[in-house]
Amino acid sequence: MEEIKNIIESLLLVAGEPLTIDRINNILTLTGKKEIRNALSELSKEYEARKGGFFLREVAGGYQIRTRPEYREWIKRLIQPKALRLSKAALETLAIIAYKQPIIRNDIEHVRGVNCGGILRMLLERRLIRILGKKEIPGRPLIYATTKQFLEIFDLKDLKDLPTPEEIETLKEASSEHMG
Amino acid sequence: MHDEHYKIQIDDIFEGPMDLLVHLIKKHEVDIYDIPIALITKQYLGYLEWMKAMNIDIAGEFLVMVSTLTQIKSRMLLPVHEDENEDEDPRLEIIRPLEEYLRIRSAAEKLAQRDLLGEDTFLRNPGQEDYLRGREDVVIDVGLFELIDAFQKILENINPIGRMEINADTITVRDRIVQLLDIFETKGSVTFDGLFSKAADKSEVIVTFLAILEMVKLSLIRVTQHTRTGIIRLFYL
Numbered sequence: 001m002e003e004i005k006n007i008i009e010s011l012l013l014v015a016g017e018p019l020t021i022d023r024i025n026n027i028l029t030l031t032g033k034k035e036i037r038n039a040l041s042e043l044s045k046e047y048e049a050r051k052g053g054f055f056l057r058e059v060a061g062g063y064q065i066r067t068r069p070e071y072r073e074w075i076k077r078l079i080q081p082k083a084l085r086l087s088k089a090a091l092e093t094l095a096i097i098a099y100k101q102p103i104i105r106n107d108i109e110h111v112r113g114v115n116c117g118g119i120l121r122m123l124l125e126r127r128l129i130r131i132l133g134k135k136e137i138p139g140r141p142l143i144y145a146t147t148k149q150f151l152e153i154f155d156l157k158d159l160k161d162l163p164t165p166e167e168i169e170t171l172k173e174a175s176s177e178h179m180g
Numbered sequence: 181m182h183d184e185h186y187k188i189q190i191d192d193i194f195e196g197p198m199d200l201l202v203h204l205i206k207k208h209e210v211d212i213y214d215i216p217i218a219l220i221t222k223q224y225l226g227y228l229e230w231m232k233a234m235n236i237d238i239a240g241e242f243l244v245m246v247s248t249l250t251q252i253k254s255r256m257l258l259p260v261h262e263d264e265n266e267d268e269d270p271r272l273e274i275i276r277p278l279e280e281y282l283r284i285r286s287a288a289e290k291l292a293q294r295d296l297l298g299e300d301t302f303l304r305n306p307g308q309e310d311y312l313r314g315r316e317d318v319v320i321d322v323g324l325f326e327l328i329d330a331f332q333k334i335l336e337n338i339n340p341i342g343r344m345e346i347n348a349d350t351i352t353v354r355d356r357i358v359q360l361l362d363i364f365e366t367k368g369s370v371t372f373d374g375l376f377s378k379a380a381d382k383s384e385v386i387v388t389f390l391a392i393l394e395m396v397k398l399s400l401i402r403v404t405q406h407t408r409t410g411i412i413r414l415f416y417l
Contacts, residue, residue: 069300095288114196165287
């Protein structure tokens, strides 16, 4: 058990993308998935107990070692991250696709009431969304969905892990909260 | 003489017709289920006038919203017959999309608050990852409509005598940007109000405002509003 845990830890350290249990299982041929799962949860517990600079995150269907958000400012002194920086309009468009996928452009634009061609192109370029195919209706519009990269960047296990949007409290409350 | 027209494109950076509606509803603290349509429509048109005056391209979608609002208003004026079953509130036509939009807006905010890779949390080996892309996009923490409100307030404070004067050697937006850059170079950040001197005339105020919008677009500065004091502050990036 101790060794399995160490092997998995070493794999996690080297892997670029989140490692799935299947992938680990293919490497550790003689170990069962249950043991792998246990080892991962052990590792996570150790990192939590140690409260060090990094932790184990379950993202995009796999596991990944990431730095703790508390230390972001220090890391930004080391590297110059050209961060995601999405405009409000782009974030909203992305949210519409994330929550309503698969979705065609017309339906995306309907929610915001505004053209989103430029934003879609940018989201595609950044591989946050992808084209699933064409819908079999007149005009054969493109169908959009989010990517694995979207899950990775937004620290989501899977699509079910998307935050639940708040039901609409009266805007009064929202605005008083905003203005303090 | 510079007669080049200065146009601001708002499509990608600024908000759409729904945002303006939400802005007005918040501003007047009305219940979304009981929107005073007449008041909101009037205000909505007022903002469009402002945007037109500032040469901001008004997308057709804004006009669609105006016609929807006007239609609702007229339907509300029609007498309701008691035997009619369909005495649905005409405002539902706008309430439903509004609810939907607010839900998405809240979802977008929640997404942005997560521990974003490349922003809050990092991998052991950065640099190889191609999510580390250029800073082409700008986060605007203050909406266009909040800026228009602030701008209106400044115009109200201008000395009314100088208002209609047309000055031949007014400063261009480009020159103003250069001046503002000097200020940002030395100070790093300034308040929105601080950029408009009390003595300024209207054209100077407008040029300054356009310069700010352009600088935001060029990712030179970032605009934030303090949630408690409401003070708008501009940061040099």
